[in-house]
Amino acid sequence: MTTNALRRNGSKGQAGDKIFSGAALGAGILILATLLAVAVFLLIQALPTFMADPTLISGGAGFFSYIYPIVIGTVIAAAIALLIATPVGIAVALFISHYAPRRLASGLGYVIDLLAAIPSVIYGAWGYLVLAPALVPTFQWLSENLGFIPIFAGPASQTGKTILTAGIVLAVMVLPIITSLSREIFLQTPKLHEEASLALGATRWEMITMSVLPFARPGIISAVMLGLGRALGETMAVALVLSTGGLIPSLVKSGNQTIAAEIALNFPEAFGLRLSELIAAGLVLFVITLVVNLIARAIIARHKEFSGAN
Amino acid sequence: MSKRIDVKDLNVYYTNFLAVEDVNIEIEAKSVTAFIGPSGCGKSTFLRTLNRMHEVIPGGRVEGEVLLDGDNLYESGVDPVTVRSQIGMVFQRPNPFPTMSIKDNVLAGVKLNNKKISRSDADALVEKSLRGANLWNEVKDRLDKPGSGLSGGQQQRLCIARTIAVKPQVILMDEPCSALDPISTLAIEDLINELKNEFTVVIVTHNMQQAARVSDKTAFFNIAGTGKPGKLIEYAETATIFSNPGVKATEDYVSGRFG
Ligand SMILES: Nc1ncnc2c1ncn2[C@@H]1O[C@H](COP(=O)(O)OP(=O)(O)OP(=O)(O)O)[C@@H](O)[C@H]1O
Ligand SMILES: [Mg+2]
Numbered sequence: 060m061t062t063n064a065l066r067r068n069g070s071k072g073q074a075g076d077k078i079f080s081g082a083a084l085g086a087g088i089l090i091l092a093t094l095l096a097v098a099v100f101l102l103i104q105a106l107p108t109f110m111a112d113p114t115l116i117s118g119g120a121g122f123f124s125y126i127y128p129i130v131i132g133t134v135i136a137a138a139i140a141l142l143i144a145t146p147v148g149i150a151v152a153l154f155i156s157h158y159a160p161r162r163l164a165s166g167l168g169y170v171i172d173l174l175a176a177i178p179s180v181i182y183g184a185w186g187y188l189v190l191a192p193a194l195v196p197t198f199q200w201l202s203e204n205l206g207f208i209p210i211f212a213g214p215a216s217q218t219g220k221t222i223l224t225a226g227i228v229l230a231v232m233v234l235p236i237i238t239s240l241s242r243e244i245f246l247q248t249p250k251l252h253e254e255a256s257l258a259l260g261a262t263r264w265e266m267i268t269m270s271v272l273p274f275a276r277p278g279i280i281s282a283v284m285l286g287l288g289r290a291l292g293e294t295m296a297v298a299l300v301l302s303t304g305g306l307i308p309s310l311v312k313s314g315n316q317t318i319a320a321e322i323a324l325n326f327p328e329a330f331g332l333r334l335s336e337l338i339a340a341g342l343v344l345f346v347i348t349l350v351v352n353l354i355a356r357a358i359i360a361r362h363k364e365f366s367g368a369n
Numbered sequence: 370m371s372k373r374i375d376v377k378d379l380n381v382y383y384t385n386f387l388a389v390e391d392v393n394i395e396i397e398a399k400s401v402t403a404f405i406g407p408s409g410c411g412k413s414t415f416l417r418t419l420n421r422m423h424e425v426i427p428g429g430r431v432e433g434e435v436l437l438d439g440d441n442l443y444e445s446g447v448d449p450v451t452v453r454s455q456i457g458m459v460f461q462r463p464n465p466f467p468t469m470s471i472k473d474n475v476l477a478g479v480k481l482n483n484k485k486i487s488r489s490d491a492d493a494l495v496e497k498s499l500r501g502a503n504l505w506n507e508v509k510d511r512l513d514k515p516g517s518g519l520s521g522g523q524q525q526r527l528c529i530a531r532t533i534a535v536k537p538q539v540i541l542m543d544e545p546c547s548a549l550d551p552i553s554t555l556a557i558e559d560l561i562n563e564l565k566n567e568f569t570v571v572i573v574t575h576n577m578q579q580a581a582r583v584s585d586k587t588a589f590f591n592i593a594g595t596g597k598p599g600k601l602i603e604y605a606e607t608a609t610i611f612s613n614p615g616v617k618a619t620e621d622y623v624s625g626r627f628g
Contacts (some may be wrong), residue, residue: 253460260451
């Protein structure tokens with residue numbers, strides 16, 4: 060009765076399939092489990108902070124008053140970094156992929172990839188020794204001429220160790236990430252779509268805006284998110300470059316602090332409630348990163364219909 | 370609104386490889402000209418030199434002249450961007466812009482070079498171009514949907530609509546039907562017959578019947594062997610090429626006794 064010739068017989072060739080799908084599932088579960096474990100660890104360790112008497116928290120006014128200035132500091136530093144690195148990174152990537160002669164392009168791409176491999180402490184040292192002193196006159200000028208804008212309010216820092224400097228150092232650090240990922244995606248633009256715009260009489264720049272950038276859009280967003288991840292989590296460079304202080308709107312005065320640097324600077328001596336406090340700060344950073352990534356996913360998904368994947 | 374093309378002593382190279390040698394051809398305004406010939410004989414290569422699209426390919430270059438109503442495309446100071454806005458091209462694989470709606474696809478070329486166009490003019494142009502491409506009735510209710518959601522044949526007609534929207538003098542088509550089913554192919558062939566009332570059309574095809582059905586004149590290209598350059602062997606009225614060709618190679622090719 061059961062003589063359907065199409066029925067499975069034996070497991071020949073199916074073993075590989077099963078092993079692979081099992082391995083893929085296992086890897087997926089492992090990642091989720093790790094993420095969950097980190098979240099649980101942070102929550103448990105941070106719990107004492109949330110339960111403690113507000114007067115016992117650093118600053119004496121509760122966890123929220125402690126955390127919100129450094130959350131804003133973190134966001135400011137990362138925002139400066141991305142504001143600089145995104146346009147520059149995309150421009151450099153476009154130059155490499157669509158403007159530079161081929162030999163120059165491959166050399167340049169190689170150098171950019173190398174930049175991504177430089178340890179952050181080196182960037183920090185460079186920011187501290189070279190960039191910060193070099194920026195002092197600029198900060199001076201900004202505070203004297205544009206001081207009426209709160210972000211440039213003076214008196215400017217005499218050491219140059221401000222949140223703006225930290226943001227610029229972060230920009231230099233995330234630039235290679237954004238550039239090399241964007242370049243990779245720009246190069247994958249289908250010839251078909253590039254020729255479509257050229258054949259309509261598009262200039263090279265018009266071809267880029269019509270064919271390359273729309274195609275690369277989700278990839279650019281991912282690249283920026285990876286850069287943002289590095290900017291948000293960067294400790295060493297910020298710790299070296301920023302002379303920390305309370306939350307202030309001015310970007311050219313010393314002051315402000317980021318979560319990652321706050322944790323790194325204080326962790327070695329911290330114990331008891333202070334330790335728990337820093338871990339709670341870490342939890343907040345974790346949540347910020349998660350939320351930012353979810354927003355990015357939502358942006359990408361919103362344009363799915365027009366992604367060309369259908 | 371359509372111009373003639375005269376090609377004089379044209380050689381086409383990829384870096385140092387001579388792909389097409391010494392082509393001389395005169396293409397009348399408001400006519401359909403078919404290029405036929407075996408694979409690799411340089412039909413696409415030659416077609417692309419008619420609007421300088423070969424320059425997009427690394428190493429692609431030409432010697433000789435291509436005249437559009439007497440104006441040499443390759444004179445120094447001529448911008449390939451201007452050339453391409455006058456001589457449009459439809460490709461083998463339909464390539465609507467995937468991130469654009471049907472309407473924006475039609476208007477893509479029109480909006481280039483910062484040209485502004487009023488909303489009502491744009492709507493009128495979209496309808497006229499889509500009607501011109503025999504696509505209007507199928508898409509008029511979903512102009513804001515992505516162009517990539519259409520069938521292959523519809524996408525190809527969308528690409529034609531996009532090309533005619535910029536009002537070119539000449540339309541080049543490189544095997545526009547080779548990715549399409551017979552019904553879509555017929556739709557495009559009908560369309561080509563209408564297009565020649567307004568435009569000069571040059572079409573590359575592997576389909577003899579198609580060449581016979583749509584073209585006024587036919588050019589047969591051939592290649593002596595691999596690594597040798599392609600050449601224009603015979604160029605005549607389509608009826609002559611298919612019934613009474615002057616060259617033996619042409620006769621062999623059109624009667625299927627090739628190779
Ligand atoms: N990008 C390129 N670089 C170098 N050589 C090329 C390139 N494209 C085509 N060629 C060569 O030029 C010659 C002509 O190719 P072409 O594509 O024009 O032929 P075709 O007649 O259009 O063929 P088919 O009918 O298969 O489309 C071939 O020898 C081909 O190998
Ligand atoms: Mg071809």
